[in-house]
Amino acid sequence: MEGTHMATQIKPDRGMVEVNQEECKGCGLCVDVCTPKALQLSTGLNRYGYHPAEYAGHGCNGCGLCFYACPEPGAITVYKRTLAEPVAA
Amino acid sequence: MSEFSVLQQKAESFYPNYGRKAELQHQTHYCPGCGHGIISKLLARAIDELGIQDRTILVNPVGCSVFGYYYFDVGNIQSAHGRAPAVATAAKRARPHSVVVSYQGDGDLAAIGTAEILHAANRGEPITVIFVNNAIYGMTGGQLAPTTPVGAKSTTTPYGRSIFNEGYPLHVCETLASLEAPVYLERVAIGNIKGILQAGKAIRRGLENQVNGLGFSLIEVLSPCPTIWKTTPQDAQKRIREELSKIYPVGVFRDLTGDRGARPAALPAPTLNELPALLELDAAHTFETPDRRPTQAVDWRIKVAGFGGQGVLMLGEVLAEAGLAAGLDVSWLPSYGPEMRSGTSNCHVRLATHAIDSPLISRPNVLLALNEPSLRKFVHTVEPGGWVLYNADTLPPDCRRDDVNFVTDSFTKIADGIGDTRVGNIVMLGALMEAAHLVGDEQVDAALAHTVKSARWLEFDRKALVAGKLAARRIVQGVVQ
Numbered sequence A: 001m002e003g004t005h006m007a008t009q010i011k012p013d014r015g016m017v018e019v020n021q022e023e024c025k026g027c028g029l030c031v032d033v034c035t036p037k038a039l040q041l042s043t044g045l046n047r048y049g050y051h052p053a054e055y056a057g058h059g060c061n062g063c064g065l066c067f068y069a070c071p072e073p074g075a076i077t078v079y080k081r082t083l084a085e086p087v088a089a
Numbered sequence B: 001m002s003e004f005s006v007l008q009q010k011a012e013s014f015y016p017n018y019g020r021k022a023e024l025q026h027q028t029h030y031c032p033g034c035g036h037g038i039i040s041k042l043l044a045r046a047i048d049e050l051g052i053q054d055r056t057i058l059v060n061p062v063g064c065s066v067f068g069y070y071y072f073d074v075g076n077i078q079s080a081h082g083r084a085p086a087v088a089t090a091a092k093r094a095r096p097h098s099v100v101v102s103y104q105g106d107g108d109l110a111a112i113g114t115a116e117i118l119h120a121a122n123r124g125e126p127i128t129v130i131f132v133n134n135a136i137y138g139m140t141g142g143q144l145a146p147t148t149p150v151g152a153k154s155t156t157t158p159y160g161r162s163i164f165n166e167g168y169p170l171h172v173c174e175t176l177a178s179l180e181a182p183v184y185l186e187r188v189a190i191g192n193i194k195g196i197l198q199a200g201k202a203i204r205r206g207l208e209n210q211v212n213g214l215g216f217s218l219i220e221v222l223s224p225c226p227t228i229w230k231t232t233p234q235d236a237q238k239r240i241r242e243e244l245s246k247i248y249p250v251g252v253f254r255d256l257t258g259d260r261g262a263r264p265a266a267l268p269a270p271t272l273n274e275l276p277a278l279l280e281l282d283a284a285h286t287f288e289t290p291d292r293r294p295t296q297a298v299d300w301r302i303k304v305a306g307f308g309g310q311g312v313l314m315l316g317e318v319l320a321e322a323g324l325a326a327g328l329d330v331s332w333l334p335s336y337g338p339e340m341r342s343g344t345s346n347c348h349v350r351l352a353t354h355a356i357d358s359p360l361i362s363r364p365n366v367l368l369a370l371n372e373p374s375l376r377k378f379v380h381t382v383e384p385g386g387w388v389l390y391n392a393d394t395l396p397p398d399c400r401r402d403d404v405n406f407v408t409d410s411f412t413k414i415a416d417g418i419g420d421t422r423v424g425n426i427v428m429l430g431a432l433m434e435a436a437h438l439v440g441d442e443q444v445d446a447a448l449a450h451t452v453k454s455a456r457w458l459e460f461d462r463k464a465l466v467a468g469k470l471a472a473r474r475i476v477q478g479v480v481q
């Protein structure tokens, strides 16, 4: 997977995002605010019965906007890439 | 993952998890898409950034905002509905170095709390108010708020808000901007990410103003309530942009932060020893009260019940005064109910060697039942081993218990013998003292002398007390464990 992904993408993603499934209420506000469409609502349910948001696995530019759009204190953690180039595999 | 570092994560000012319920320790109580969650995050972020977590006091009144103390790891006070600005005023004056935040909804601030916010603003109290305007009462299920748009239906305006019935939407920022004292007033709208980021800046400024010792700041946030508005989180934000922002334009309504210097902090309250001179009392007057609490722990939880006119409340008062004289912590809680003028009345008295948490007595260890309905109502609530004094010669069979101590006599008849039916309550008090020795005789006498102003009545009451004691000595009824 990683290989094909890398092959089609010249620049590595500048960011990454994690969604805490325990905390997400599936409101979708983070999905709407993410212009690169790196977030989506899961088709599955979390244990409270919400469709939680999930990271598509690539495409995050580290803008951090989803963090502010989300009403839950710790549902979203945004990371930014610290190294200019990905570490060689 | 070593190539990534954290850009945004849960603010330090939030607890890692919330003790609100055994379950759901990672979730707030807010509905999906609720503006309260977004605003709380912005507030927590600003507290983190300014490094003021250990000196922030958050005041949350009633409404969906109420549970701040479960989420924010700062000083917390929960206030009565609408009263947060008054409570915040007190907190700020008592602790001028604290950063005090009053976090209020629109039902709270603009309806029941109109007086408090207006006067806090007019005094220029150096606090920061976060005003969450979702144009409805959220927590209680959608009643009209003063901020509800004209024509909008709510559970209390089923035909829509009419200007003739409910008046016009109240513009809080504009109203407060007519006052001289406020330093900073801004309205923001969290209808999209731009508005959210602007709200973050405004909230931070509101806190900074306080850190800098300036005066009153209020940030009004137009905030979605998807649940009560019966829309999706997305459409709720759209309503903020397309409807509410038109009625309530965003912007800065007052900014005197550059013009006004720091406001003098509240003067510290005078010490106790300075008070006599201030009150023009005898200079030798002292407020120091020695701790006279008895060493043996007690917690008397007394329920006095009867019909109006039997002296129920007064009996309770004398008991409380006697407890005070004995150096105990006391509480006296009258319970009038709708029968205040006739029918039954009762009061709750607690005398304890420790600080009293609740003045409400639901499990008494002493019941003073001045009539039969009161006995029936409360006899089964008495703690095993407790005392029941009943104002009649015999106990109704269905009120018998073998795990409490009964003292039954017609105390009222004894009072008749002394010369006035009305001292029946004090006869009962005498019997109680003889039977259970709650406090010493001198203390009861001192309490009577304090409570009863007329010398003639005091005389009657002293006789009644003695008669009650004698009666209790005669009575051997019921069971002593």
Ligand SMILES: Cc1ncc(C[n+]2csc(CCOP(=O)(O)OP(=O)(O)O)c2C)c(N)n1
Pocket: B062, B063, B064, B065, B081, B104, B105, B106, B107, B108, B109, B112, B132, B134, B136, B137, B138, B139, B140, B145
């Ligand atoms: C003295 C008092 N009156 C009424 C209530 C009932 N009550 C609870 S929340 C609420 C309305 C709160 O509305 P708002 O301030 O708009 O906050 P929201 O829930 O919308 O965030 C009311 C009237 C109460 N708890 N206390």
Ligand code: SF4
Pocket: A015, A016, A017, A033, A034, A035, A036, A037, A038, A039, A059, A060, A061, A062, A063, A064, A065, A066, A067, A078
């Ligand atoms: S940080 Fe920006 S790009 Fe990344 S997921 Fe969040 S909104 Fe999308």
Ligand code: SF4
Pocket: A019, A023, A024, A025, A026, A027, A028, A029, A030, A031, A052, A053, A069, A070, A071, A072, A075, A076
């Ligand atoms: S905004 Fe937050 S709560 Fe809503 S779907 Fe995204 S992660 Fe979940």
Ligand code: SF4
Pocket: B029, B030, B031, B033, B034, B035, B036, B064, B134, B138, B139, B224, B225, B226, B227, B228
């Ligand atoms: S009822 Fe409205 S204000 Fe209250 S938590 Fe739900 S969305 Fe938020």
